[in-house]
Amino acid sequence: MSTSLAADAVTSSPTGPPAVATPRPRRRRQRSRAAAVKLGVFAVLLLLWWAVTAARLVEPLFLPGPGAVWDAFVRANSCHPISTGVDRIVCGEQNYFLWEHLLASLQRIAAGVSAAVVVGVTLGFLMGTVKPIATVVEPYLNFLRSLPPLGYIGLLIVWFGIGDVSKIWLLFLAAFPPIAMATIAGVRGIRPTRVHAVQSLGASRWQVVQHVVLPSSLPSIVEGIRIAVGFAWTTVVAAELNNGIPGIGGLAYISGTQLQTPLVIACIIVIGLAAIALDALIKVVGGLLVPWHGKA
Amino acid sequence: MSEQTRPVGSDGDMSAVVTFDGVSKTYVTDSGDLVQAVTETSLTVQPGEFVCIVGPSGCGKSTVMDMLAGFHEPTTGEIRLGGVRVDGPSADRGVVFQQPNLFPWMTVRKNTELGPRLRGVDAGERRAVAERFLTMVGLEAFMDRKPYELSGGMQQRCQIARVLANDPRIILMDEPFGALDALTRERMQAELLQIWREKRKTVFFITHDVEEAIFLGTRVLVMSARPGRVVLDLPVRLGDGRSGPEMRSLPQFTALRDQVATAIYAAQGAVP
Numbered sequence: 001m002s003t004s005l006a007a008d009a010v011t012s013s014p015t016g017p018p019a020v021a022t023p024r025p026r027r028r029r030q031r032s033r034a035a036a037v038k039l040g041v042f043a044v045l046l047l048l049w050w051a052v053t054a055a056r057l058v059e060p061l062f063l064p065g066p067g068a069v070w071d072a073f074v075r076a077n078s079c080h081p082i083s084t085g086v087d088r089i090v091c092g093e094q095n096y097f098l099w100e101h102l103l104a105s106l107q108r109i110a111a112g113v114s115a116a117v118v119v120g121v122t123l124g125f126l127m128g129t130v131k132p133i134a135t136v137v138e139p140y141l142n143f144l145r146s147l148p149p150l151g152y153i154g155l156l157i158v159w160f161g162i163g164d165v166s167k168i169w170l171l172f173l174a175a176f177p178p179i180a181m182a183t184i185a186g187v188r189g190i191r192p193t194r195v196h197a198v199q200s201l202g203a204s205r206w207q208v209v210q211h212v213v214l215p216s217s218l219p220s221i222v223e224g225i226r227i228a229v230g231f232a233w234t235t236v237v238a239a240e241l242n243n244g245i246p247g248i249g250g251l252a253y254i255s256g257t258q259l260q261t262p263l264v265i266a267c268i269i270v271i272g273l274a275a276i277a278l279d280a281l282i283k284v285v286g287g288l289l290v291p292w293h294g295k296a
Numbered sequence: 297m298s299e300q301t302r303p304v305g306s307d308g309d310m311s312a313v314v315t316f317d318g319v320s321k322t323y324v325t326d327s328g329d330l331v332q333a334v335t336e337t338s339l340t341v342q343p344g345e346f347v348c349i350v351g352p353s354g355c356g357k358s359t360v361m362d363m364l365a366g367f368h369e370p371t372t373g374e375i376r377l378g379g380v381r382v383d384g385p386s387a388d389r390g391v392v393f394q395q396p397n398l399f400p401w402m403t404v405r406k407n408t409e410l411g412p413r414l415r416g417v418d419a420g421e422r423r424a425v426a427e428r429f430l431t432m433v434g435l436e437a438f439m440d441r442k443p444y445e446l447s448g449g450m451q452q453r454c455q456i457a458r459v460l461a462n463d464p465r466i467i468l469m470d471e472p473f474g475a476l477d478a479l480t481r482e483r484m485q486a487e488l489l490q491i492w493r494e495k496r497k498t499v500f501f502i503t504h505d506v507e508e509a510i511f512l513g514t515r516v517l518v519m520s521a522r523p524g525r526v527v528l529d530l531p532v533r534l535g536d537g538r539s540g541p542e543m544r545s546l547p548q549f550t551a552l553r554d555q556v557a558t559a560i561y562a563a564q565g566a567v568p
Contacts, residue, residue: 193393193395193397194397194399196365196367196385196391196393197391197393197397198399198410198414199366199384199385199386200365200366200385200386200387200389200390200391200459201387201390201410201411201414201458201459201462202386202387202411202414202415202462203414204414207414211399211410211414212399215399215401218401290401291442292400292401292442292444295400295444
């Protein structure tokens with residue numbers, strides 16, 4: 001039994017996404033132009049860096065040239081004599097290759113942020129749905145959120161020792177408040193009519209949570225995780241200040257104390273690039289998880 | 297307040313009688329003022345009636361709907377469905393909102409079978425129900441699309457299918473076609489009438505469009521602006537073989553339209 005009008009399908013053109021203001025080829029051209037500009041600016045900055053150091057305007061100890069940084073990077077990833085004219089061969093820096101330092105830090109971030117996702121999302125849901133819990137917990141969450149990680153790393157070392165446990169705790173404590181806050185915002189931001197709609201279909205309290213509250217707050221949670229991972233990167237150097245080898249933050253810190261500025265800069269660049277890559281990865285995974293984000 | 301009883305759908309389900317018994321609603325605004333949205337209202341709606349509530353914006357017609365849906369509690373009085381007091385939202389009263397309100401993480405099909413799924417109907421059966429109603433509203437080719445891939449009119453049809461698939465005792469519609477363009481709206485009105493004729497379910501339909509109310513309704517309630525109350529309770533009988541758009545040019549149609557419009561203007565004049 002059909003009361004439909006086939007003509008409607010034509011007028012409303014449901015086959016494609018809604019018309020976009022700029023046609024596709026033009027958009028692509030704009031994007032490639034933007035990429036060219038970015039690349040140009042990068043090249044200019046690199047050239048400037050090289051020129052300043054090559055002209056010896058700055059002492060190389062303070063600012064080594066791009067070549068020295070590249071050499072430090074290569075050295076950190078290969079086996080080489082301990083110093084010129086000495087036969088003893090060492091591998092990487094501080095007995096680990098640079099990628100091993102990076103991997104160690106990534107593992108800590110993964111452990112800390114994973115725990116933060118579990119605790120942050122759970123707490124966020126509780127706080128977003130049960131008002132008294134929010135009233136009681138929110139001040140503590142804000143307090144924790146405003147603490148600089150360096151302030152309490154010492155305490156964590158006393159409690160959990162100098163090994164990985166205290167580092168992972170630090171990363172967890174830095175990462176979970178933004179996830180909890182984002183989850184709360186997601187839960188509280190749900191349109192009441194969405195809840196009404198599912199209730200009028202007969203949903204119980206738990207079914208409302210399962211079918212509407214959870215998926216509705218997913219985009220917000222993904223954003224929270226992105227922010228938390230960013231926080232974790234800024235915290236990783238603090239976490240690895242003590243006994244942080246292997247660890248990219250620890251390596252950056254130790255090389256600084258040993259006046260190996262090229263290696264410090266190489267570490268900073270690697271941290272920055274790794275952070276950008278991880279953020280892009282989360283963005284892609286998040287996009288797969290919530291394909292409706294921004295569309296509905 | 298006069299009471300109209302019109303047994304339009306004599307084959308209707310008697311457990312679907314809706315009664316408003318001295319129902320009023322008073323809000324407290326943020327500044328602490330009391331606003332009476334709806335004054336004491338009593339009325340009875342028989343199964344199978346198509347009741348259109350018209351009135352100027354802010355007349356409390358949405359408040360009436362919210363109370364009937366169970367989203368808000370009346371300040372005084374009570375609303376009963378089949379003799380049972382309305383207490384919170386339930387699957388008894390299906391609601392079609394002005395916005396399509398579909399869940400973007402589900403396909404059109406999954407959205408439509410959500411009601412039966414919440415009740416634990418097995419997968420095969422609910423799938424069949426969803427397909428039947430999606431076909432009825434002309435979305436059979438779009439069942440595996442996501443809602444945001446559909447036009448506004450199609451999303452609204454999906455919402456209607458979702459409510460029908462849940463087989464509610466009465467259907468509440470809050471300006472469901474308000475956001476659609478004129479052409480789509482007229483088509484949707486015609487389709488809705490056809491569906492109603494088949495199902496003979498009680499429909500409460502809120503609109504500010506007088507023609508829409510007369511075209512669709514078997515009974516038109518005109519509400520005045522704040523404090524909202526029913527100022528006109530008008531039976532509409534334009535013949536049961538009511539067909540298409542040509543009805544709009546019948547003299548009876550224009551007469552009714554003028555009568556309702558006059559009542560609305562009079563009611564608006566009463567705004568302080």
